Amino acid sequence: MGVTIKDIATISGVSFSTVSKALNNSPLVKPETKSKILKIAQEMGYEPNFAARRLVSKETKTIGLVWPSIERAALSTLVTKINAEVEKNDYSMILSINSTKSAVDMFKRFQVDGIIIFKENDDSSYLDTSYFSNIPAISYGDGNQTGIPFIDVNYKKAMYLAVEYLYQLGHRDITYIGDFSLGDSRQTEKYEGFKEAMKHFHLQLKAQTLLNTGGLDWQSGYRTTNRLLESSNIPSAIIGGSYDLSGGIIRAIKEQNLIIPKDISVIGYDNIPQMGDLETPLTSIGVPVDVLAKNITDSLFQQIQQPDSVPLIQRLEPELKERISCAAKVKKD
Amino acid sequence: MGVTIKDIATISGVSFSTVSKALNNSPLVKPETKSKILKIAQEMGYEPNFAARRLVSKETKTIGLVWPSIERAALSTLVTKINAEVEKNDYSMILSINSTKSAVDMFKRFQVDGIIIFKENDDSSYLDTSYFSNIPAISYGDGNQTGIPFIDVNYKKAMYLAVEYLYQLGHRDITYIGDFSLGDSRQTEKYEGFKEAMKHFHLQLKAQTLLNTGGLDWQSGYRTTNRLLESSNIPSAIIGGSYDLSGGIIRAIKEQNLIIPKDISVIGYDNIPQMGDLETPLTSIGVPVDVLAKNITDSLFQQIQQPDSVPLIQRLEPELKERISCAAKVKKD
DNA sequence: CGAAAAAATAACAACGTTGTTATATATCAT
DNA sequence: ATGATATATAACAACGTTGTTATTTTTTCG
Numbered sequence: 016m017g018v019t020i021k022d023i024a025t026i027s028g029v030s031f032s033t034v035s036k037a038l039n040n041s042p043l044v045k046p047e048t049k050s051k052i053l054k055i056a057q058e059m060g061y062e063p064n065f066a067a068r069r070l071v072s073k074e075t076k077t078i079g080l081v082w083p084s085i086e087r088a089a090l091s092t093l094v095t096k097i098n099a100e101v102e103k104n105d106y107s108m109i110l111s112i113n114s115t116k117s118a119v120d121m122f123k124r125f126q127v128d129g130i131i132i133f134k135e136n137d138d139s140s141y142l143d144t145s146y147f148s149n150i151p152a153i154s155y156g157d158g159n160q161t162g163i164p165f166i167d168v169n170y171k172k173a174m175y176l177a178v179e180y181l182y183q184l185g186h187r188d189i190t191y192i193g194d195f196s197l198g199d200s201r202q203t204e205k206y207e208g209f210k211e212a213m214k215h216f217h218l219q220l221k222a223q224t225l226l227n228t229g230g231l232d233w234q235s236g237y238r239t240t241n242r243l244l245e246s247s248n249i250p251s252a253i254i255g256g257s258y259d260l261s262g263g264i265i266r267a268i269k270e271q272n273l274i275i276p277k278d279i280s281v282i283g284y285d286n287i288p289q290m291g292d293l294e295t296p297l298t299s300i301g302v303p304v305d306v307l308a309k310n311i312t313d314s315l316f317q318q319i320q321q322p323d324s325v326p327l328i329q330r331l332e333p334e335l336k337e338r339i340s341c342a343a344k345v346k347k348d
Numbered sequence: 349m350g351v352t353i354k355d356i357a358t359i360s361g362v363s364f365s366t367v368s369k370a371l372n373n374s375p376l377v378k379p380e381t382k383s384k385i386l387k388i389a390q391e392m393g394y395e396p397n398f399a400a401r402r403l404v405s406k407e408t409k410t411i412g413l414v415w416p417s418i419e420r421a422a423l424s425t426l427v428t429k430i431n432a433e434v435e436k437n438d439y440s441m442i443l444s445i446n447s448t449k450s451a452v453d454m455f456k457r458f459q460v461d462g463i464i465i466f467k468e469n470d471d472s473s474y475l476d477t478s479y480f481s482n483i484p485a486i487s488y489g490d491g492n493q494t495g496i497p498f499i500d501v502n503y504k505k506a507m508y509l510a511v512e513y514l515y516q517l518g519h520r521d522i523t524y525i526g527d528f529s530l531g532d533s534r535q536t537e538k539y540e541g542f543k544e545a546m547k548h549f550h551l552q553l554k555a556q557t558l559l560n561t562g563g564l565d566w567q568s569g570y571r572t573t574n575r576l577l578e579s580s581n582i583p584s585a586i587i588g589g590s591y592d593l594s595g596g597i598i599r600a601i602k603e604q605n606l607i608i609p610k611d612i613s614v615i616g617y618d619n620i621p622q623m624g625d626l627e628t629p630l631t632s633i634g635v636p637v638d639v640l641a642k643n644i645t646d647s648l649f650q651q652i653q654q655p656d657s658v659p660l661i662q663r664l665e666p667e668l669k670e671r672i673s674c675a676a677k678v679k680k681d
Numbered sequence: 682c683g684a685a686a687a688a689a690t691a692a693c694a695a696c697g698t699t700g701t702t703a704t705a706t707a708t709c710a711t
Numbered sequence: 712a713t714g715a716t717a718t719a720t721a722a723c724a725a726c727g728t729t730g731t732t733a734t735t736t737t738t739t740c741g
Contacts, residue, residue, distance in 0.1 A: 017481070019727055030691045035729065045689060062481060065457040066402040067727035070696045077454070088421070098445055107454045109412075110443035112431055121410075121440050123350060123395040125458060148350050148393055234625075270603070292567070352697055363721045368699060378719060400697035403726045688737065694730090701724080708717070 018061045027055045038063070069126065077107045078129040078315065079122035081115050089258040090133060092287050093155075096308035097131065104316055115142060123148065129315045131155070132163070151318035153326070155311055156201050164318070164326035166311050170201060171208030173300045173333035177254050177282045178212035180298075180335055185344035186252040186280060187218055192226045192239050192264060193256025193284075202231075205256055205284065223248050228260060236263025244271045251279060251344050258285035265295055265340075276342035286336055296338040302331045351394045360388045371396075402459050410440045411462040411648065412455035414448050420564070422591040423466060425620050426488075429641035430464065437649055448475060456481060462648045464488070465496070484651035486659070488644055489534050497651070497659035499644050503534060504541030506633045506666035510587050510615045511545035513631075513668055518677035519585040519613060520551055525559045525572050525597060526589025526617075535564075538589055538617065556581050561593060569596025577604045584612060584677050591618040598628055598673075609675035619669055629671040635664040 020038065024031040029048065036044045037052040038061075044052075069075055078101055082094060094110070101108045106128070111118035115132060119142065122130050130147065132154035143162035154165040174191075181189055195206035206225070213220060223243060228235035236255060243249070244267060253268075255261035261283030265275065273279050275295045283290060286301030314327040353371065357364040362381065369377045370385040371394075377385075398408050411434055415427060427443070434441045439461070444451035448465060452475065455463050463480065465487035476495035487498040507524075514522055528539035539558070546553060556576060561568035569588060576582070577600060586601075588594035594616030598608065606612055608628045616623060619634030647660040 021727075031727090032692070032729085033690055035727095036690090039729080043689070048689085062456075064403070064727050066399040066459050067696090068729075069399040070397075070403060070698090070727080071729045072696090077458075095445065102446075107446075107450075108444070109454070109458075110445065111441070112428065112443065113435075113440075117440075120395055121442070124398045125410075125442075126350070126397065126399065146393060266599075354697075364697090365699085365722075366720055368697095369720090372699080376719075381719085397697050400726090401699075403697080403728090404699045405726090682741105684739105684741095686737105686739070689735080691732105691734065693732080696728090697726105699725085702722085704719105704721070706717105706719070709715080711713090711715100 017064070018056075018059045019064070020061070023052065023056050023059060023061060026059070027052050073126075075126050075128055076105065077109060077125070077127045078131060079118070079125070079127040080108055080110050080131045080133070081118040081122075082110055082112055082133045083114060083118075084133070088289075089285050089287060092289065093304050093307055094133075096304050097312060100308050100312040104312065119147065123150065129153075129319050131311060131315060151315055151322070151326075153311060153315045153318070155307070164314065164328050166307070166314060166329050166331065168201070168302050168307075169330050169332055170204040171211060173284060174205055174208030174254070175212040175215070176333060176335050177284075177300045178209065178216060178218075180300075181252045181254075181280060181282065181341065182216045182218070184252075184280065184341060187344070188221075188248075188250040189213070189218065189252045189254065190224055190226060190243060190250040191254045191256070192228060192236060192243070192260060193254075194228045194231050194235065194260070195225075195256075196227055196229050202256065209254065221248065223250065228256070231257045231259055233259045233263040233266075236260035237267050238263070240264045240267035241270075244268065244273070249279070252341070253279060253281050255281065255283040258283060258287060258290065261285075261290075261297055261299075262293060265293060265297070269294065275340050280341040280344075282341060286334060290336070291338055295340050297340045298336065298338045300335045301333050303334060303336075306331060350397070351389075351392045352397070353394075356385065356389050356392060356394060359392070360385050398458075408459050408461055409438065410442060410458070410460045411464060412451070412458070412460040413441055413443050413464045413466070414451040414455075415443055415445055415466045416447060416451075417466070420592070421622070422618050422620060425622065426637050426640055429637050430645060433641050433645040437645065452480065456483065462486075462652050464644060464648060484648060484655070484659075486644060486648045486651070488640070497647065497661050499640070499647060499662050499664065501534070501635050501640075501664050502666060503537040504544060506617060507538055507541030507587070508545040508548070509666060509668050510617075510633045511542065511549060511551075513633075514585045514587075514613060514615065514674065515549045515551070517585075517613065517674060520677070521554075521581075521583040522546070522551065522585045522587065523557055523559060523576060523583040524587045524589070525561060525569060525576070525593060526587075527561045527564050527568065527593070528558075528589075529560055529562050535589065542587065554581065556583065561589070564590045564592055566592045566596040566599075569593030570600050571596070573597045573600035574603075577601070577606070582612070585674070586612060586614050588614065588616040591616060591620060591623065594618075594623075594630055594632075595626060598626060598630070602627065608673050613674040613677075615674060619667060623669070624671055628673050630673045631669065631671045633668045634666050636667060636669075639664060 020034040021031045024034045034052055037049045098108050130152040134154055152163045154163055191209045194202050226239050228239045255264045275281055283297045283299045284301050286299055286303045290297045290299045310329055318326050353367040354364045357367045367385055370382045402408050431441050463485040467487055485496045524542045527535050559572050561572045588597045608614055616630045616632045617634055619632055619636045623630045623632045643662055651659050
């Protein structure tokens with residue numbers, strides 16, 4: 016089919032190995048012959064065969080990302096950031112939206128230099144380290160379930176920060192709206208963290224203090240908040256468990272003609288810029304996506320570049336980003 | 349690094365060529381040894397090296413999809429469907445979220461057997477056929493801008509169907525809310541199609557008949573609709589230009605305490621199941637995603653399997669899916 | 682001028698597969 | 712039992728590169 020270095024060799028009357036060196040701009044070949052060969056290669060429309068090249072030199076300069084749940088918006092920002100970070104390191108990124116197992120299989124076939132895994136909540140397939148046959152890998156969240164290094168977030172700390180912030184503003188009646196139905200350890204940790212923080216500040220847990228949405232999407236947040244607002248006990252502040260949930264929460268509040276933050280303060284989990292694009296720019300807690308992206312890629316590249324070093328397993332600290340959805344509680348008595 | 353057929357050979361005590369045949373289920377190797385080898389390969393976690401395979405037999409059984417705009421929800425459904433379709437054909441799919449050019453470069457490196465391109469509105473880089481160096485490719489939408497075969501949608505027909513449907517329900521005052529600011533030919537074609545349909549039914553174009561959102565997202569739809577509803581001339585029906593826009597449109601209408609479809613009928617463009625999951629399940633027009641996915645992959649596989657055939661370039665016909673967001677216009681006189 | 686050193690090129694072995702050809706082993710008919 | 716025929720396995724040559732080693736050619740300088 017295509018033009019090979021052997022074709023170029025016969026045309027230019029040198030050996031194919033000289034052609035190879037000329038094309039790779041090796042100092043081992045005389046400048047004149049080099050430029051002659053380059054010219055001929057150009058004219059013949061030579062394109063290197065990557066399969067052949069990859070077979071001998073072990074690097075693909077590519078990392079694979081497993082992302083089974085493309086539909087969730089919050090993660091797509093992170094993926095974009097990671098991609099940018101990867102490019103910055105002169106690597107390319109390919110994505111698979113299949114299950115972890117079949118995605119990893121494919122990445123092995125393509126011999127990627129590293130693998131990033133976004134673990135799906137409902138994907139219970141356990142892959143231990145050996146499955147990756149020495150390909151450096153890192154997973155985001157839920158790392159304990161795959162045997163590989165992971166980057167995680169200190170969710171408890173996040174909830175502590177949120178409660179503390181609201182407490183200092185004078186709030187005593189705070190509701191957490193999140194998904195703590197089961198399985199996903201990230202969600203249950205937020206839930207636990209909130210309870211601990213409330214206890215720490217000696218705040219009472221009432222019937223309406225912890226509301227389980229049963230999902231992480233907009234609708235779940237919307238419905239749950241409506242249920243809350245229809246009741247008699249409306250809290251002075253709400254913490255939303257995810258970006259999408261928080262969108263629904265805001266919506267429901269506005270529909271009751273309540274004003275954020277005058278009537279009710281809201282904090283959302285997930286530290287992504289889009290939080291500022293919501294109808295009401297939302298004060299939020301979480302690890303900024305840039306930090307997440309940087310840590311994930313750094314840890315992976317460290318494994319790639321120093322295969323024998325102990326992989327960086329991090330528990331990232333969340334930050335609180337003030338916007339305009341929280342205000343001091345006004346005493347009503 | 350990874351397990352090779354030679355490793356399997358030494359373990360199972362046969363030659364590596366026998367292993368190769370066993371793995372390819374050749375009839376030349378005794379069933380017993382075949383299954384023995386297969387079992388060992390399984391245990392060792394063998395995955396074939398694509399680069400090596402590709403070097404000798406020209407296939408990788410992989411197709412690449414270029415998808416620069418991961419953030420748009422409507423497309424993610426299509427991607428998922430295409431992935432399923434690809435798997436059904438015993439191929440794998442990898443994704444790149446980079447610009448068309450660098451994505452194609454990478455896919456060339458990996459020697460994928462075919463490429464699917466989702467063209468980004470603002471990506472003006474023109475790649476002619478030769479850039480793909482004979483790799484079969486197909487683009488979805490905006491195909492004329494890359495020199496390669498494309499699958500497109502008859503957007504004019506879609507708008508005709510929508511207007512016709514509303515006309516038959518008695519609506520005479522219909523507003524189109526969409527993004528026809530510039531560039532994206534898909535959007536301008538919807539816009540033109542709407543105007544033609546209105547003309548065909550002898551309906552008047554008033555000041556509020558065509559509203560340009562300047563974007564395709566939820567917020568754009570929401571803002572534009574609010575502006576419309578604050579004016580004195582409220583139409584009896586609205587057509588939304590995309591899934592996300594339509595979400596914003598519904599929201600704005602509800603906030604004005606108008607009821608869909610009693611007070612106002614709404615049709616949305618994009619024929620995806622999620623249309624039914626909106627607050628008000630929306631009657632919609634568009635090519636069903638399954639049909640789109642099937643056509644895209646079919647055309648690509650046809651090119652792969654019969655390289656000399658003329659590629660299927662299709663202009664798909666939209667369909668109208670009735671849900672509950674439209675009602676007959678009630679005469680008020 | 683001629684040997685040693687340097688520079689340029691050629692030869693060859695990998696890389697991990699597949700496909701073809703050659704060899705060993707089992708099966709069969711006579 | 713013996714050669715002929717299947718059947719099973721092994722050996723080996725590709726595929727198009729890169730990197731290492733061997734050979735040739737050129738330069739240097741005593």
